[in-house]
Amino acid sequence: MGQTVADLGEFGLIALLTQRFSQGEHVVVGPGDDAALVRTRQGHVVASADMMVEGRHFRRDWVAGSDVGHRAAAQNLSDINAMGGVAHSLTLSLGLPPDLEVAWVTDLATGFAEEAALVGASVIGGDITSAPQVVVAVSVLGAVSQAPVLRSGARPGDTLALAGRQGWAAGGLAVLGRGFRSPRLLVDAYRRPEPPYAAGPQAAAAGATSMIDVSDGLLSETGHIAQASGVAIDVRSAAFEIPEPLHAVAAATGADPLTIILGGGDDHSLLATFPGDLPEGWTAIGTVAEGEGVTVDGAPYDGPTGWRHF
Amino acid sequence: MGQTVADLGEFGLIALLTQRFSQGEHVVVGPGDDAALVRTRQGHVVASADMMVEGRHFRRDWVAGSDVGHRAAAQNLSDINAMGGVAHSLTLSLGLPPDLEVAWVTDLATGFAEEAALVGASVIGGDITSAPQVVVAVSVLGAVSQAPVLRSGARPGDTLALAGRQGWAAGGLAVLGRGFRSPRLLVDAYRRPEPPYAAGPQAAAAGATSMIDVSDGLLSETGHIAQASGVAIDVRSAAFEIPEPLHAVAAATGADPLTIILGGGDDHSLLATFPGDLPEGWTAIGTVAEGEGVTVDGAPYDGPTGWRHF
Structure with a gap:
């Protein structure tokens, strides 16, 4: 000692x-x-x-x-x-x-x-x-260096986009929770997130209408944008590239890798909405429409959407 | 519930x-x-x-x-x-x-x-x-609204001065620690300090050379000024007016009221050093000289000087 x-x-x-x-x-x-x-x-x-x-x-x-x-x-x-x-x-x-x-x-x-x-x-x-x-x-x-990008500016017709790794940290946490230490890439992602620090100012400069970081869970954060902006947002599940190690976690734990991506937090990736073309490094994952609430592939989602603090 | x-x-x-x-x-x-x-x-x-x-x-x-x-x-x-x-x-x-x-x-x-x-x-x-x-x-x-007043500016010849209540909160804490709820004035002072919020900017405007708030204890905070400024500071015990309720605490607990004032914190009174006249509301309680360390009435002090965090 x-x-x-x-x-x-x-x-x-x-x-x-x-x-x-x-x-x-x-x-x-x-x-x-x-x-x-x-x-x-x-x-x-x-x-x-x-x-x-x-x-x-x-x-x-x-x-x-x-x-x-x-x-x-x-x-x-x-x-x-x-x-x-x-x-x-x-x-x-x-x-x-x-x-x-x-x-x-x-x-x-x-x-x-x-x-x-x-x-x-x-x-x-x-x-x-x-x-x-x-x-x-x-x-x-x-x-x-310009007006701050709030959660409340998303407009119908905007594209929802993601920057940074998503689901990696949640995969690492799932692994640790079961007493394992690998896949190492995911465990390391949980231990040390790598937020896309360049992507925030880049999105602001490119005219992002709303933005939030994913700390609790992708769908719950999307819900914050939808609620603050008074819009509906549909997330397209096919838009996510499932990283190889998440497949391994899914195989070992019986979890659906997509569930980990949609409900996972802790990576501190960024979600933003854009009225036009996306800047480099951003991936389109959904669309903004009139209405309220968050759907996945056009339907309500009943899996976990994010971390609950109490 | x-x-x-x-x-x-x-x-x-x-x-x-x-x-x-x-x-x-x-x-x-x-x-x-x-x-x-x-x-x-x-x-x-x-x-x-x-x-x-x-x-x-x-x-x-x-x-x-x-x-x-x-x-x-x-x-x-x-x-x-x-x-x-x-x-x-x-x-x-x-x-x-x-x-x-x-x-x-x-x-x-x-x-x-x-x-x-x-x-x-x-x-x-x-x-x-x-x-x-x-x-x-x-x-x-x-x-x-001017240069910040640091701990490090006290100079030999300056006067050490105090603004705000001092020892009241520590008296209240001593009372609570013994299971009592009175004198109420002291218990209330512990529960809700009343920092002299006007005195800080006032001291800065009046040319204070150093300043610190008393959160841990009067003598330990005086020691921070002495150390940061590279000077010796002597505190004059007769300078303190002992508030009436502190006498009552002293009588009930056997503590010396001066000990409570010198070692007590939590009132968030202010200590400052001034090269000239003191602003209104400030009381001279000591002098700055060449040398190092803090003395009380010219001699080393062996009572408690402040709260220890570990």
Whole structure:
């Protein structure tokens, strides 16, 4: 057993973690004071926040500290991506069991910083406190270079499109839930999502009318767009390319790979609607019409549509 | 037993809470999308984050949901106050036990919104998830109208000064810890701190060289200024007016009221150093000199200096 969080103490831990957080040029005051100060030349800030709880969102025997760090950063960066923006700053607040090894926490911080670096974001502050299980609460700040793409702008006649991997993380979770560690590609996708960070700003520039990231499930997120926009959306199941490893999971578990794709979350792929041609990297998966609700191949869908939080 | 969080579900709960959050004119996109969008005309944003965990920072049998809401907002607004700024936006992320009553959570949201309204801040977003105990993670955004006042600017010859109540909340906590509910003034001070929100910007305008809010303890926070500024600070114990109810606590518990003031936190009073005259509402409590460390009346202090997180 290595050094624990209680051995090192709050201030020692903060010093160790902040070493891992390099600061971008926009950061005037970084971690270490009552608050940070960040330049926002665009005259606005796009902001979001998320919380992950051990035992609910991750298990320490399934994922490494670095994976939790990557995932916590990714799901927040993805929220800015889904507005058509790019994140520039993150805060990281941690609840930690006193007997947790310091190495696990520094791994988390390293993973968090690595993910933030993918979009050039800085970790500007946060908080550390004790808790009975690991809690990771993140807030993110970013900017858009045009009007933000909301959930509410889809119009009849638009095409529903997808960017990024979809169903991979859910396949990995299904595998882990059955006590297996392969197919490795899917397990890795669950441990470290790879959100399509370029696709959000690209969609905004291409005139996307609505956008959302798939964190809970593809159909439930599609439902959010349909509801916020006051439209009906039909998803075409033949549009999805089923990745090879999902076939293997289906064979081993008896699950339908399409069910995993339609109900799965955690990949932080993007869903958007476009009135015209799709930008490169986006795949048409459905159509927007007058009405309400989400259908699959023109019919109601009775499989799982997404993760339920309670 | 009323309706529980699990009865209502995530989306019902979010709808119920966001009703309580009115949005200021600076909020272009409020809660309900992937992220919020806020105008920041000043060209910068001051940001901080904090986490409170049930059983560690509060007990549900000691404080009401509304108190937890007030306190969670107050400690974050206070971080912006301590930079000499004013908060304009907050995010609220909640981890909630599924069997928690919805009324407790709506009370929390109401208290949070009321505290935010004291400085004109809007609750622009957040997250809700299940957790074994209540976790409240907040992030705050604000602005300063001059350079932020850091911890690192104290200079030899400066006067150390205090604004706001100090020791009241710690007195209330001592009372609750012994199973009592009075003196009521102190218990209320613990349940709902009243940070001196006007004093931060006022100190900045008056040329404060350093500033910090007292969340963990007066002497430990003084130590942060001394260390960050590379100076020695002597605190003069006779400078503190001991509030009447603290004498009562001292009599009942055998504690020295001065010990409660010097080691107590949670009031979110402000400590600042000034090279010249103090603004109104600030009380001189010590002096800055060359050297390092914190002394009380010229001698080392061996009592408790502040809250330890592990």
